[in-house]
Structures are given as C-alpha cells and as structure tokens.
Amino acid sequence: MKTEGTLLLRRSEVEQLLTLPECIDAVEEAFRMQGEGKVPPAGILGVKAPGGGLHIKAALLPHDRTYLVAKLNTNFPRNRTAVALPTIQGLILLCDGENGSPLAVLDSIDITIKRTAAASAVAAKYLARPNSSTAAICGCGQQAAAQLRALCAVLPLRKIYVFDLDQAAAQNFAIKLSNELELEIEPVRDLGPALQHSAVFVTCTTATEFFVRKEEVVPGTFIAAVGADDTHKQEIDPALMASAKVVADSLEQSCTIGDTHHAIAQGLMRKEDVYAELSEIVAGRKQGRSSDDEIIVFDSTGVAIEDAVAAVAVYEKAARARSGARFDFAA
Ligand SMILES: NC(=O)c1ccc[n+]([C@@H]2O[C@H](COP(=O)([O-])OP(=O)(O)OC[C@H]3O[C@@H](n4cnc5c(N)ncnc54)[C@H](O)[C@@H]3O)[C@@H](O)[C@H]2O)c1
Structure with a gap:
C-alpha cells in the first residue's frame, strides 16, 4: 500500500506548532487519562556513554486515533560549555498505533522543554x-x-x-x-x-x-x-x-x-x-x-505520556495545515 510518507518536522516548526498553554492542557489531560486507567504502562530504556547517555521513552496513546510514540533523547551535561550544543537533543518517532506505520519524525528539543514545564505547571496547579x-x-x-x-x-x-x-x-x-x-x-x-x-x-x-x-x-x-x-x-x-x-x-x-x-x-x-x-x-x-x-x-x-500527547498535538496540527516535508522511508 502506498503511504503519504513520513512527516519530518524540525525544531523551529515544532516550536511554532505547539504553544505552552496547549501543551499544559494536553499534559494535564494525559495525567487524567492515566489516573483513570486509560493508558497502558510506558516503556523506558537508558544507555550510558562517556559524559552522557541516551534514553528512550515510549508510550501507546489511545486518542481519536491510537498512536505509538517513542522519544530518543541524548543528554550530555557538558555540551553547553564544551561544544556549544544543548544538553538534551533528540528525535521523536510517532507511529500509527494500529498498523505501526511511521507517521512522523520530530525534533524533540522543544517538546522536551515544553512538556517538562507543563508537568510542573500541572503539579503546581x-x-x-x-x-x-x-x-x-x-x-x-x-x-x-x-x-x-x-x-x-x-x-x-x-x-x-x-x-x-x-x-x-x-x-x-x-x-x-x-x-x-x-x-x-x-x-x-x-x-x-x-x-x-x-x-x-x-x-x-x-x-x-x-x-x-x-x-x-x-x-x-x-x-x-x-x-x-x-x-x-x-x-x-x-x-x-x-x-x-x-x-x-x-x-x-x-x-x-x-x-x-x-x-x-x-x-x-x-x-x-x-x-x-x-x-x-x-x-x-x-x-x-x-x-x-x-x-x-x-x-x-x-514520562513518556507527556511526550506522546505533545507530539500528537504537533503532528495533528501539522497534518491539518499540510506543513513540514514528507519522506518515504519505505521507497
Ligand atoms: N524531569 C524531566 O522531565 C526533565 C526534562 C528535561 C530535562 N531534565 C533535566 O533538567 C536538567 C536541566 O536541563 P536543561 O536542559 O535546562 O540543562 P542546561 O544544561 O541547559 O541547564 C542547566 C543549568 O543548571 C546550572 N547548574 C548546574 N548545577 C547547578 C547547581 N548545583 N546549582 C545551580 N545551578 C546549577 C548550569 O549552570 C546550567 O545553567 C537536566 O538535568 C536535565 O536532564 C529533566
């Protein structure tokens, strides 16, 4: 079956598509769904490297459409001073939760920042x-x-x-x-x-x-x-x-x-x-x-569910607006 290809979204596009108030609402809703037992347990994996490491956080998000979302983030605390790169960098892969098709690959920096802040705001509320x-x-x-x-x-x-x-x-x-x-x-x-x-x-x-x-x-x-x-x-x-x-x-x-x-x-x-x-x-x-x-x-x-709701919000907006480039990995 021919697909539309995978949507690729860079950091600046993600930044524009996801506002902080939207992210706070999405993260609050994610915690509510989890508290109501509507979200299955997430998966997490960590690998250490000299001076840093990589972690993967993955979740299934039951939504209007079901999604599988995995975030792969590296974390190198000396980056800022040593090589002028952010401490945290990475990518998010968003797949269709029913057939596994890779729908989007997003830069993770803005989502990591906003969803973490959103979780603090929900907790503070x-x-x-x-x-x-x-x-x-x-x-x-x-x-x-x-x-x-x-x-x-x-x-x-x-x-x-x-x-x-x-x-x-x-x-x-x-x-x-x-x-x-x-x-x-x-x-x-x-x-x-x-x-x-x-x-x-x-x-x-x-x-x-x-x-x-x-x-x-x-x-x-x-x-x-x-x-x-x-x-x-x-x-x-x-x-x-x-x-x-x-x-x-x-x-x-x-x-x-x-x-x-x-x-x-x-x-x-x-x-x-x-x-x-x-x-x-x-x-x-x-x-x-x-x-x-x-x-x-x-x-x-x-937690993975924070990344999942934020990535889905970005993906659905981008898909509606037909923004971002598409790449057919399976070609
Ligand atoms: N809980 C989460 O979901 C979550 C999400 C993202 C990042 N983080 C973690 O949050 C931390 C900050 O992330 P970031 O991207 O802002 O990192 P960053 O490297 O951009 O900023 C860290 C800041 O902390 C300062 N600092 C370090 N040690 C300090 C100390 N003892 N007292 C005062 N200041 C100190 C540094 O000078 C730097 O300005 C990291 O450990 C990161 O892994 C957690």
Whole structure:
C-alpha cells in the first residue's frame, strides 16, 4: 500500500506548532487519562556513554486515533560549555498505533522543554498554594524559561528569585524574562535566603549532589524537582524528601532515577512513603494539598505520556495545515 510518507518536522516548526498553554492542557489531560486507567504502562530504556547517555521513552496513546510514540533523547551535561550544543537533543518517532506505520519524525528539543514545564505547571496547579506569588528557580539553562512561563499560567506570580552557578546565566535570564513576563526577577548569589520568601521552588539543574537543604525550605513550599532524571543526578536533600509529601510523575521512575531514589538508597524513605502519582491527584483519586503548611515535592523524571500527547498535538496540527516535508522511508 502506498503511504503519504513520513512527516519530518524540525525544531523551529515544532516550536511554532505547539504553544505552552496547549501543551499544559494536553499534559494535564494525559495525567487524567492515566489516573483513570486509560493508558497502558510506558516503556523506558537508558544507555550510558562517556559524559552522557541516551534514553528512550515510549508510550501507546489511545486518542481519536491510537498512536505509538517513542522519544530518543541524548543528554550530555557538558555540551553547553564544551561544544556549544544543548544538553538534551533528540528525535521523536510517532507511529500509527494500529498498523505501526511511521507517521512522523520530530525534533524533540522543544517538546522536551515544553512538556517538562507543563508537568510542573500541572503539579503546581494541584499542589502549590493557589495564592503563591513568589518563586525561586535554581538552574537557568534551557528548562528555566519554560518552567517560569508555565508557572505563570497557573499561579499569580509577582516576584522571582533566580540562581545559577553561572552568574551570567542568571543575570541574562532575569533581564530577558522580566521584560517578557513583566515580573520582578532578582538574580541571587545565595539560594538560602531566597527560599525563605518563596512559595514555589523549581530546581532544573544538572547537579549530581543535592544543594537544597531541609532546613532552608519553609512550611507551605511547593517544590518542582525537575533536574534529577537519572541515577547520578540529585538536587534535593534526602532528609527533605523523607519529611515532605512526595508526589511522583511516575512512582517507578522516581524510585529508580529521581530524587526519591537517593532518599530510598539512604534508608530514609520507602517506595510506599511516596504519597501519590500526579495522575492520581489529577484524576481526583487522591487529595492534593491538604494544608497551607505542607511542604510538597513533585519528583519530576519525565514520562513518556507527556511526550506522546505533545507530539500528537504537533503532528495533528501539522497534518491539518499540510506543513513540514514528507519522506518515504519505505521507497
Ligand atoms: N524531569 C524531566 O522531565 C526533565 C526534562 C528535561 C530535562 N531534565 C533535566 O533538567 C536538567 C536541566 O536541563 P536543561 O536542559 O535546562 O540543562 P542546561 O544544561 O541547559 O541547564 C542547566 C543549568 O543548571 C546550572 N547548574 C548546574 N548545577 C547547578 C547547581 N548545583 N546549582 C545551580 N545551578 C546549577 C548550569 O549552570 C546550567 O545553567 C537536566 O538535568 C536535565 O536532564 C529533566
């Protein structure tokens, strides 16, 4: 049977086709479907390389039409300084879920950024105090701007503290985002005092040792712990993980590659101590925040269903608009 060929979409095309608000809605819906038991378990595979590695996250997405989606991302944290390339690069393959036909190949950079930020926003919507007006962001790389834009979509933020080991990165972030979002953004040299005033805290660094200490975090804080998405990465004090209410994007992944896994390895937590998966809260099966004093950590490791819904949204828009090039791999 002759097909139309596979749609090829480069980063700039993906960027134009997927807005952050659309991505937040799609990711929330994905978590709801998962919480309602409508999505089968995803597949994940990781391979280490000197200085980095590759992971594959794959999911079946029941939709108007069923899709099979696999994201293949490489992650090389020294890229930015060593070779002026992004830390994360990769591709997404989107196939027909009924006959396996390869429908599209998309650059993954923009989808990874937006779907990760969208997951933090969905978590913040259910787990942060709704009147949160202050936030701190640690790590001003690729993730940070989307994280802040996404949080602004769900919370009435006014004042933001930003910190990065690379002070210029924090300064540039503050200048760019304060103009764009009309917020007061203050680069800080010490995270501790900023945390005393922050209702929301996003960690999106490539750190391999925790830098957030339990004593520094005040009651009521919502933390989106985004950076630790592999066994060697860590951002949050295991003692803080053990004392906080922990919500995982995926229980299995958080307990094997997220900040939760370090607390478990130290004997401070058990898998059963994780309060919930985000999907259970979005689907209304478990309560989110139950008091203004709770410290809640969203342990974000990145789940395949987030990539799947974002890639499908891009593909369906592109197909309707007849944009992108087509390539017949099977010719
Ligand atoms: N949870 C998820 O779904 C998900 C998705 C995408 C990326 N990530 C992870 O998030 C992290 C950030 O990704 P990115 O693409 O923004 O990376 P990036 O390399 O573009 O930015 C990382 C920033 O963190 C800073 N940094 C590193 N260690 C720090 C420390 N101890 N304190 C303060 N700043 C520090 C760096 O200077 C850099 O500016 C990576 O570890 C990445 O793997 C997670």
